[in-house]
Amino acid sequence: MAVLTMAKALNDGLRKAMEADPRVLVMGEDVGKLGGVFRITDGLQKDFGEERVLDTPLSESGIIGTAVGLAIRGFRPVCEIQFDGFVFPGYDQIVSQLAKVHFRSQGKVPMPVVVRIPFGGGIGAVEHHSESPESLFAHVAGLKVVACSNSNDAYWMIQQAISTDDPVIFFEPKRRYWEKAEVDVESTPSPLLRSRVLREGTDVTVATYGPSVRTCLDAAVAAETDGTSLEVVDLRTLSPLDLDPVFESVRRTGRLVVVSEAPPESSVTSEIAARVQQECFHSLEAPVLRVTGFDTPYPPSKCEDDYLPDLDRVLDAVDRSKAW
Amino acid sequence: MSVSDPQAWNPADPRSRPNREQVLAGLRGTDAGGPELVQLLTPEGERVPDARFDGYAADIDAETLKSLYRDMVLVRRADREGNALQRQGQLGIWVPLLGQEAAQIGAGRALLPTDMVFPSYREHGVAWCRGIDPTDLLGIFRGTDHGSWDPLEKRFHLYTIVIGNQCLNATGYAMGQRFEGRVGNGTDATADAPDEATMCFFGDGATSQGDVHEGFVWAAAYDAPVVFYCQNNQWAISVPLERQTRVPLYERARGYGFPGVRVDGNDVIACLAVARWALEECRSGNGRDELELWKLKDPIERVRVNLVREHGVDQSFFDGVAAEADELAARLREFCLAMPDPAPDRMFTEVYAEASPQVEAQREEFLAYHASFATDGEA
Ligand SMILES: Cc1ncc(C[n+]2csc(CCOP(=O)(O)OP(=O)(O)O)c2C)c(N)n1
Ligand SMILES: [Mg+2]
Numbered sequence: 001m002a003v004l005t006m007a008k009a010l011n012d013g014l015r016k017a018m019e020a021d022p023r024v025l026v027m028g029e030d031v032g033k034l035g036g037v038f039r040i041t042d043g044l045q046k047d048f049g050e051e052r053v054l055d056t057p058l059s060e061s062g063i064i065g066t067a068v069g070l071a072i073r074g075f076r077p078v079c080e081i082q083f084d085g086f087v088f089p090g091y092d093q094i095v096s097q098l099a100k101v102h103f104r105s106q107g108k109v110p111m112p113v114v115v116r117i118p119f120g121g122g123i124g125a126v127e128h129h130s131e132s133p134e135s136l137f138a139h140v141a142g143l144k145v146v147a148c149s150n151s152n153d154a155y156w157m158i159q160q161a162i163s164t165d166d167p168v169i170f171f172e173p174k175r176r177y178w179e180k181a182e183v184d185v186e187s188t189p190s191p192l193l194r195s196r197v198l199r200e201g202t203d204v205t206v207a208t209y210g211p212s213v214r215t216c217l218d219a220a221v222a223a224e225t226d227g228t229s230l231e232v233v234d235l236r237t238l239s240p241l242d243l244d245p246v247f248e249s250v251r252r253t254g255r256l257v258v259v260s261e262a263p264p265e266s267s268v269t270s271e272i273a274a275r276v277q278q279e280c281f282h283s284l285e286a287p288v289l290r291v292t293g294f295d296t297p298y299p300p301s302k303c304e305d306d307y308l309p310d311l312d313r314v315l316d317a318v319d320r321s322k323a324w
Numbered sequence: 325m326s327v328s329d330p331q332a333w334n335p336a337d338p339r340s341r342p343n344r345e346q347v348l349a350g351l352r353g354t355d356a357g358g359p360e361l362v363q364l365l366t367p368e369g370e371r372v373p374d375a376r377f378d379g380y381a382a383d384i385d386a387e388t389l390k391s392l393y394r395d396m397v398l399v400r401r402a403d404r405e406g407n408a409l410q411r412q413g414q415l416g417i418w419v420p421l422l423g424q425e426a427a428q429i430g431a432g433r434a435l436l437p438t439d440m441v442f443p444s445y446r447e448h449g450v451a452w453c454r455g456i457d458p459t460d461l462l463g464i465f466r467g468t469d470h471g472s473w474d475p476l477e478k479r480f481h482l483y484t485i486v487i488g489n490q491c492l493n494a495t496g497y498a499m500g501q502r503f504e505g506r507v508g509n510g511t512d513a514t515a516d517a518p519d520e521a522t523m524c525f526f527g528d529g530a531t532s533q534g535d536v537h538e539g540f541v542w543a544a545a546y547d548a549p550v551v552f553y554c555q556n557n558q559w560a561i562s563v564p565l566e567r568q569t570r571v572p573l574y575e576r577a578r579g580y581g582f583p584g585v586r587v588d589g590n591d592v593i594a595c596l597a598v599a600r601w602a603l604e605e606c607r608s609g610n611g612r613d614e615l616e617l618w619k620l621k622d623p624i625e626r627v628r629v630n631l632v633r634e635h636g637v638d639q640s641f642f643d644g645v646a647a648e649a650d651e652l653a654a655r656l657r658e659f660c661l662a663m664p665d666p667a668p669d670r671m672f673t674e675v676y677a678e679a680s681p682q683v684e685a686q687r688e689e690f691l692a693y694h695a696s697f698a699t700d701g702e703a
Binding site: 124 | 416417445463464465466467468469470485486487488529530532533534535560561562563567568665666668670671672675680682683686690693694
């Protein structure tokens with residue numbers, strides 16, 4: 001067991017994937033000499049060379065579009081988008097090509113491309129550096145969308161994503177990059193596209209992912225002192241969703257709170273609410289409640305503490321669910 | 325001594341002689357920009373003739389040059405204060421303009437009030453020339469707003485952080501200027517409806533973005549009166565220019581069908597003169613130019629040397645500007661420390677021009693939630 005920051009765990013995971021398969025490339029703005037603005041690719045260019053770790057021209061459409069071409073040629077590119085808000089120049093290539101080439105070629109051309117996106121707020125940044133655009137990708141058929149929440153998952157999920165033959169949009173909770181946790185580099189990890197119960201409980205189910213997982217685990221500790229037992233599910237995969245553990249949990253608790261930083265309208269959280277009411281209608285003691293960002297542009301950072309779900313808002317929703 | 329007569333510089337006059345540091349600073353500030361590089365003021369502070377652009381610098385007398393110097397010193401001082409405020413945690417980030425003062429003041433002073441500007445995120449010097457006080461920039465970097473000036477009133481659009489986006493926006497605005505007949509009226513133009521142009525700022529890294537290329541294509545297709553003003557500081561974060569281009573950037577313009585000029589970005593007179601030329605081309609209906617501002621490093625010292633040597637400006641002027649700069653920095657700091665946080669429900673305001681019931685409902689819920697803490701506290 002090693003205790004690693006999520007940043008270091010991702011770095012180690014990338015390194016292992018590059019060692020395991022010479023066709024794995026890393027490409028993006030500043031990922032080489034600098035090692036990425038968050039240093040996730042630190043040292044990789046030094047060890048694997050400039051043809052496997054590419055400091056690309058400044059163009060996200062170029063990064064994704066050439067990754068598609070490299071994948072057609074048999075490479076396995078791992079693209080870094082510098083910040084969530086800068087993926088959109090590349091969105092056309094993601095939606096029109098990356099997501100569809102396998103289908104259009106009737107399965108003849110796989111697209112083993114990973115697009116890593118540091119996402120979410122809470123770092124006091126300027127515009128376009130704090131967004132949660134995951135639902136815009138979950139909505140697109142042909143893409144797999146995952147989000148890690150801790151060092152161990154970061155280490156394993158990045159390797160699993162790279163070995164997946166489909167395109168994976170890989171969301172990394174940037175404000176958690178420097179949080180440390182144990183990484184078990186020996187034992188077999190859970191499959192990539194599985195959610196996981198991180199804390200068992202009996203009163204209310206809380207389903208969440210990415211940066212909000214830590215918030216919800218903290219909320220569970222706080223709730224316990226009030227005598228409320230929360231079950232916390234880390235969704236890990238946002239498309240496809242793996243909701244069986246959530247259904248199973250909600251059938252026991254009868255209550256569900258879904259937590260995410262993203263705006264609520266037409267989102268991963270609304271999808272979960274819809275499916276849970278379909279599958280667990282007779283078990284529900286309260287409507288599915290959501291704690292999310294708002295249907296507004298991400299605000300100036302001095303407002304972000306009010307925008308982001310925090311422990312109090314999670315507990316407030318738990319109370320409302322219980323009082324229903 | 326007049327600028328139009330650079331030979332009047334007398335090397336025997338001690339006032340004309342730069343000290344060693346000044347010479348070195350000037351030399352560091354320039355190197356091979358190529359024979360095409362437009363330069364009207366050498367790194368040693370010597371005003372040199374330029375057949376093509378002298379006409380656009382003919383009015384730059386000692387007073388004008390002093391005011392250019394003052395602008396550059398003030399924006400640099402404000403910039404350094406922004407940097408210090410960032411280091412002290414008062415700003416989340418600060419994007420420095422250091423070294424780009426001549427490029428920005430030259431362009432900013434070439435613009436007429438009726439022209440329009442689309443900046444990237446670094447054009448504090450151009451903002452200054454548009455009458456935007458440096459205090460108005462602080463909110464962006466402190467996280468209280470996304471820009472507090474009125475872009476339409478100042479004719480200076482909001483900062484654009486997504487690299488390259490603004491090049492298409494600027495082109496569209498310029499298309500509008502043309503569609504409204506605001507170009508090519510020459511002497512028929514009236515004070516109410518003068519000819520106009522648009523200037524669009526971006527960096528060398530940005531030239532790899534699709535939006536920038538598309539902006540070039542559209543500007544050419546519609547003869548849009550837009551000047552593409554590329555400040556080539558050689559780097560996009562850690563990535564050097566060679567990764568973005570294999571030809572000098574100004575040469576790209578020809579491929580799109582408009583002129584490109586490489587200007588010494590450390591030479592405020594050249595920047596001003598060439599920007600005036602390009603804007604005039606646009607206003608007169610000749611449409612779109614690309615300017616590349618080459619190597620942005622140390623633009624202020626050569627102006628100072630020139631003022632001393634060729635215009636006999638004495639130390640009291642420079643001391644006065646320095647004192648004014650310190651006052652500006654103090655005002656900026658004081659303002660920053662006193663900035664109020666935005667109202668908590670700021671994020672729900674002005675999302676739409678016509679209010680959205682959904683956002684309004686979320687605002688009500690948000691306010692009720694916050695009010696519940698207040699009552700809890702009193703109870
Ligand atoms: C679309 C997009 N991708 C990435 C970034 C992150 N980023 C901010 S500044 C920068 C480098 C820009 O270089 P350049 O265009 O040369 O402008 P400079 O900062 O040197 O003025 C990058 C990659 C961004 N702001 N927008
Ligand atoms: Mg640059």
